[in-house]
Amino acid sequence: MPATLRHATAAALAVGLAAAAAADPAQWGAEWPGTDFSKTTLESWDEVISGGPPKDGIPALSAPAFLAVEAEDRLGAREPVIAVEIEGATPRAYPIRYLMWHEIVNDSVAGRPVAVTYCPLCNSGITFDRGVGDRVLTFGVSGKLRHSDMIMYDRETQSWWQQALGEAIVGEMTGTDLETLPTWMEGWAQFAARNPDGIVMDEPEWNRSYGANPYRDYDSADRPFLYSGEDPPHGLRPLERVVRVGEHAWPLARLAEQEVIREAGVVLTWRPGQASALDADRIAEGRDVGSVRVRDPGGRDVAHDVMFAFTFDAFWPDGRWMVEAGAR
Structure with missing residues (x-):
């Protein structure tokens, strides 16, 4: 492991362990005033630790712009993308180079609200339907982790969701499962060869590497x-x-x-x-x-x-x- 990551790991581990030692919803009230902490599936609050960034410190995206496949010239042939191919919609590729820094993209495909997610610490890339009953949820990054996996939250109810499971674990929506869509990760050239008329998410307007x-x-x-x-x-x-x-x-x-x-x-x-x-x-x-x-x-x-x-x-x-x- 390189020195930079070792140092970042040590610093974040110290933050995370301190947060775990003091894990208590009463401590989180200022940051999460709209979250109902009386409802949870967690066996212990100590399962939740800080990943370092605060709520929305990793900025989720909504309604991204897209380019035609033939117009994209930044991606390497083997660069990973999440392929979203929903019947009735133009196939879309969401490059991991962007999800690495944003982790969640809220989008709509053929009128279907979706959340394309990637947790680097678990290499978990999953696409969910954002519709739950008569609600359409919009997801953000909480800044908290459980078993090193990202905890998402929805902006409508401020409930917390486990990304790996697609399940609400804290708040009003506790116990609710999101529908997981059949998408997959593949190399950019593989997606482009199969979908020459497809589209690819454009670079976000954020100052990121x-x-x-x-x-x-x-x-x-x-x-x-x-x-x-x-x-x-x-x-x-x-x-x-x-x-x-x-x-x-x-x-x-x-x-x-x-x-x-x-x-x-x-x-x-x-x-x-x-x-x-x-x-x-x-x-x-x-x-x-x-x-x-x-x-x-x-x-x-x-x-x-x-x-x-x-x-x-x-x-x-x-x-x-x-x-x-x-x-x-």
């Missing part, structure tokens, strides 16, 4: 950032990637070796062509970790996430680890 990776070498580290849990089972490294589908997790290394796996009612495929966003100084130059698609036997895309093994272990402690054929 877009294209840079502030977490250099992170996915090669021995331990996750701001995480105190145990290592995952089966000898998996905490920061090893796994493909999560529901409560099942396949090690990415196994899928990359086999390229196609048919198990648990889904078909997982892997091909090279996507850079790790959490490896080199420049995202486009990260080592190739490949791109994953998950479909049902009929060929329809299935919602999934390529996250770190420690994240799956933390949020799905009774989940199934598909480390080999027929695994339990």
